[in-house]
Amino acid sequence: MIKSIAILILMVFCFNGNAQVTEPIDDLRLGFGINITAEYQVKHGLKFRVAATGGVANYVPLAKNNFGVLPAVHIGVLFYNKGILGSNLNKDYYRSTFFDFFANATVTPGFTNNTTTSELEYRFVPLYHFSDFVANPLQNTFDYSFSIGSNWLMNPDKNRASQTVGFFNLNIARRVQISYYNDGGPVLDYFGDREDRFYTGGLVLSAHFNETAYIGLVELSFHKFTGWQQYAVDTADKLQLDHIPYNNGDAFGFNQQQWKLNATSFRQGYSAYITLYDFNAFDLQDFLHFNSDFPYHPDYYWGWRIAGGVSSLFKTE
Helix, strand or coil, X not given: CHHHHHHHHHHHHHCCCCECCCCCCCCEEEEEEEEEEEEEECCCEEEEEEEEEEEEEECEECECECEEEEEEEEEEEEEXXXXXXXXXXXXXXXXXXXXXXXXEEEXXXXXXXXXXXXXXXXXXXXXXXXXXXXXXXXXXXXXXXEEEEEEEEXXXXXXXXXXXXXXXXXXXXXXXXXXXXXXCCCCCCCCCCCCCCEEEEEEEEEEECXXXXXXXXXXXXXXXXXXXXXXXXXXXXXXXXXXXXXXXXXXHCCCEEEEEEEEEECCCCEEEEEEXXXXXXXXXXXXXXXXXXXXXXXXXXXXXXXXXXXXXEEEEC
């Protein structure tokens, strides 16, 4: 166990790189990114996640660089162990490591497209396409923009199923971004499968700083992940129950919610964060469900817990 922990920590601190183009960027953008994360949860020990994403985007000018559209596609994978969002917390669950495979398509209309290295090198602004727990290798080159699209997810777990999650982003002056994903709900009803399961919803608020600052990115995020049992949501809704009655413990074991505050130094290729899991008083999705008279997902399998983590970032664009 000690040897495994040492190897993981060594990977996090040694797998560090940051490569960016030194010439004016083309309309066609290619990127690849890997994030390796080590997280320590109080009372539950060391956790890890590896996120890898490849992205392709192509800028289509509609009014030269004053206005245009940036369609993009991404494919990626997440690999993580028990305790990380998306895992099953049941101690008797048949597996302790988990995979997510995803493909994404988004379209981003925007104003004032920055096209030269001199315009972009002083501030890296990620082109979000899902959330902050995946690698985001491409850059949003617009001063002002919004993005909308879908993520298609697959998982080999026998208690999981394929899923479609909608995504929306608002970029303001390349200084602030608001990103939102949901399998339904406001704005995204037609971009998700509306099944209220697995990656059911999340929000990322991000602030972006110049590369001359040690910290280039600060993110505050909320995430909700839930299991699924056939007819449970519909039954709870029809019977006007407060929460969803899971009969299958393996489904209930997936339920988690998470708040995370993350700071990234692109200059150093590292990020560090503190996170709070399953503190029900701060569950944003439960609050929304309560106020819309819709059953909520209980998520107290391990109880609330605090964790901290570090990530090593590699991206090439």
